[in-house]
Amino acid sequence: MSRILIVEDEAIIRSALKRLLERHDYQVSEAGSVAEAEALDPQRFDLVISDLRLPGEAGTALIERAAPTPVLIMTSYASMRSAVDALKQGAVDYIAKPFDHDELLDTVAKTLAQHRHEAPREVSATSTTIPQAMIGNCPAMQAVYTRIRKTAPADVTVLIQGESGTGKELVARAIHHQSQRARAPLICVNCAAIPETLIESELFGHEKGAFTGASAARTGLVEAADGGTLFLDEIGELPLDAQARLLRVLQEGEIRKIGSVETRHVNIRLIAATHRDLHALSKSGEFRLDLYYRLNVMQIDLPPLREREDDILELADVLLASACRRHAREGLKLSRSARREIRDYPWPGNVRELENALERGVILAEGHLIHPDDLGLSPQAALRPMTPPTPPPRSAAGAQDDTISEEDLSLEDYFQHFVLEHQDQMSETELAQKLGISRKCLWERRQRLGIPRKKSARSRAS
Ligand SMILES: Nc1ncnc2c1ncn2[C@@H]1O[C@H](COP(=O)(O)OP(=O)(O)OP(=O)(O)O)[C@@H](O)[C@H]1O
Structure with missing residues (x-):
């Protein structure tokens, strides 16, 4: 013990x-x-x-x-x-x-x-053992596990693609833990959750006085990952200036803090993830093509949950057990109709949405069984084409406020409709500006409400 x-x-x-x-x-x-x-x-x-x-x-x-x-x-x-x-x-x-x-x-x-075991684990490139913490063994996921096994020891840059909530961060963690860098730091950064004005300084650090408010020098997260792995989630949200700096890190292995003339050598392995089509973004000038090619040495594509029919109920059982443990409600089971609903629902928010639904179920269930109503799924809503309702008036104070009131569910509905309707035409920054909230807040609310970020997720469901 x-x-x-x-x-x-x-x-x-x-x-x-x-x-x-x-x-x-x-x-x-x-x-x-x-x-x-x-x-x-x-x-x-x-x-x-x-x-x-x-x-x-x-x-x-x-x-x-x-x-x-x-x-x-x-x-x-x-x-x-x-x-x-x-x-x-x-x-x-x-x-x-x-x-x-x-x-x-x-x-x-x-x-x-x-x-x-002092030494990092030996990794067999042909093994299909499921990485720790990942559930599901359908053929598409087996292909993912094999990719992880082969890629982890190779110390190359990896690009993970998949819809929101499909497990991209879990894959990045599995690669790090199976690599020769396993005992060095893994630094995970969600580019969409950091305000655009701060992202360069967060990633690359700054010297004292480099800009207003820089009262002390700071080391960036890239440097903090030195010797280990840097996971950049939502890399498609990285502004162009930050992309240029990142390219330099990848090409020269060098980093320069904001406001500094000195360069420092860093040795990182970069794993990037995105739900967006970076190649298409590079055609429209939003993403550097040279960076895209640098990132895309090895690609891992994660299937959406609706294409993992064989895994859905297994995932539900394991995630339910852990939600029951968290809420001290061991022994709760899914009713037959709840299982059917889970199997048939399109899961636009993927595994994260499934996790949230089960957590709701555990909290709301009254007896020993979780019924469909407890899960709070809305297949009709998922199937209905979304039209944004008229935005509610925002007070001047509200426009400054980063939080929509928890009690005010109509605002959450509005948020969901607005995001689903506009996200394919707008960047995350534009969406956040239109909603009067920060990108971090937008990202957090997407997570909380299980709102996917891709048009294909919505049109498949419709
Ligand atoms: N195969 C899986 N087995 C168990 N849990 C999973 C699996 N895939 C995803 N999850 C869980 O689903 C949630 C979302 O996963 P993760 O954060 O890795 O997704 P993501 O694709 O990085 O999402 P986003 O793009 O929104 O950041 C996490 O709580 C994760 O533990």
Whole structure:
């Protein structure tokens, strides 16, 4: 049984984490500070999970003191930058708060497995073993797994294509974990979620005073991935200037911070993902053709869920089990009609939409069975051609506001209709501007509502 030490000053989070890990057969000890952790001798544990911000010393102090025990850092999204710094100081990975239980358990299991076997796993290019965390074994997915096996050890740039929610990030993670870089950082960046004005500085870093508000120098995420893998999701959303800088990184292995004349050598493997047709974008001048060719050394295409008929119910069962665990409702089952509905629904938002529907089902089910109504699917809506309703009036304050009220469902309906109707003619930036929200907010809301980004997803359903 693996022994884990949790270092967290918030007693509620600490004990929730302890309970979760104990339910999965880990032996867990707790500490509220670095000093308390040291008293327990962190080196005798198999893993330390430490909050970044602790009273007294920061959690990163344990990285050296616990060695060779690996340290996983917990952080809130707001301190992501410090998490990247922690990786550079030797933390094996970071977990963002609030936790997704499955992701946390997955990261813990992977870290323990990696540190049990010092050398990276041997990867057979012909094996069709399903990568950890990926469910489904239909012929199209078997082809994907084979591609992952063959591509992972080759250290080439990979372009992953597929509709929103098909599992592109999971594929990127599988490639990283099966590559020779597995023990180095994997930095995942969603280009659509970072405001256009910040993206270059986020990726490439900046010098102090490089622009208004740059009060201190910053290391970019590309540099943070040095030695490891950089995953750029939604690369089609990268502005042209950032594309030029990225091309330089790929061609010369060099990076230059904004406002600096110095270049630094970086060694990264780039994995990019998109739901858009980059070749078509390059014809319309929105994407650099030379960058497209650089990215497209190896391509992996993920099938939409509606084309994975053999996998849908298996995915539903596994995702349901984990939703039940998360909500402490073990034993809930899908009724026969719910299974039928799941099998027949077109899933325009793919696996993410299925996950969301099952989570809704677990929360809403009253007895031991989840019925179709609990899933909240709307096949009629999916089949109906979308016409955007008249936009509701926005107050001046509303135009500044990044959030649509949770209670105001009509606004969410409006959002969904508007996005589905206009997304093929507009970039994400234009869409966000028209809606009066940031690109990050647009992206988050798409995730929450399970709204796909491709016209083909909608027209297939119609
Ligand atoms: N084959 C799979 N097995 C299990 N879970 C999956 C699978 N594919 C996707 N998922 C789950 O679906 C959700 C969406 O996956 P992921 O974020 O990798 O998709 P994506 O294609 O990168 O989406 P987007 O383009 O919107 O970022 C995640 O919670 C992921 O764990």
